[in-house]
Amino acid sequence: MRVRGSAVLIENKKVALIKRIKNGVSYYVFPGGGMLKDETPKKAAKREVYEELGIDIDVKECIAEIDFNGKQFFFLGDIVGGTFGTGQGEEFSDESKGIYLPIWVDIDDLPFIDVKPNEVAEKIKTLFK
Known part of the structure; x- marks a missing residue:
């Protein structure tokens, strides 16, 4: 299994997530992915x-x-530049990976959606009440 670095981005009581739709199933993940050679989890995030x-x-x-x-x-993480939703990663062009939709979700709505891993969604709710 790979080591991964992911980011938790909070603005205006909303968290940045990626809605994944694959094989008819929808769920949400935090932006992030596996480390490249000689990369730390922080740099990967x-x-x-x-x-x-x-x-x-x-x-x-x-x-x-x-x-x-x-x-x-x-x-x-804090956003310091760029335009949310303009990512060009390979996951957006590889149809076999399903659909990726960058979205903002209200922290209060986290208990009502399928966020993976749920432990991080729970942590956010306690940190940002």
């Missing part, structure tokens, strides 16, 4: 957010370390 969302972030502290399909690190 920054790169993946740019690829998936089209934005530059300042990566802050790690708020969660989860064993979910491998070791995943979740970092708070």
Whole structure:
């Protein structure tokens, strides 16, 4: 299993997520992905957010370390540039990976949607009440 770096981006009581639709099933994930050679989880989170969302972030502290399909690190981040929703990563052009939709979700709505991993959604609710 790969080590992954992901970002938790909060603005105006909303969290940035990617709605995934694959084989007729919808769920939500945090932007992020696997580390490249010689990359740290923090650097992977920054790169993946740019690829998936089209934005530059300042990566802050790690708020969660989860064993979910491998070791995943979740970092708070602040948007410092770019335009949300303009990502050009390979997942947007590879139809076999399903549909990727960058969206903002109200923190209060997290209990009502299928967020993976749920432990991070729970942590966000406690941090940003």
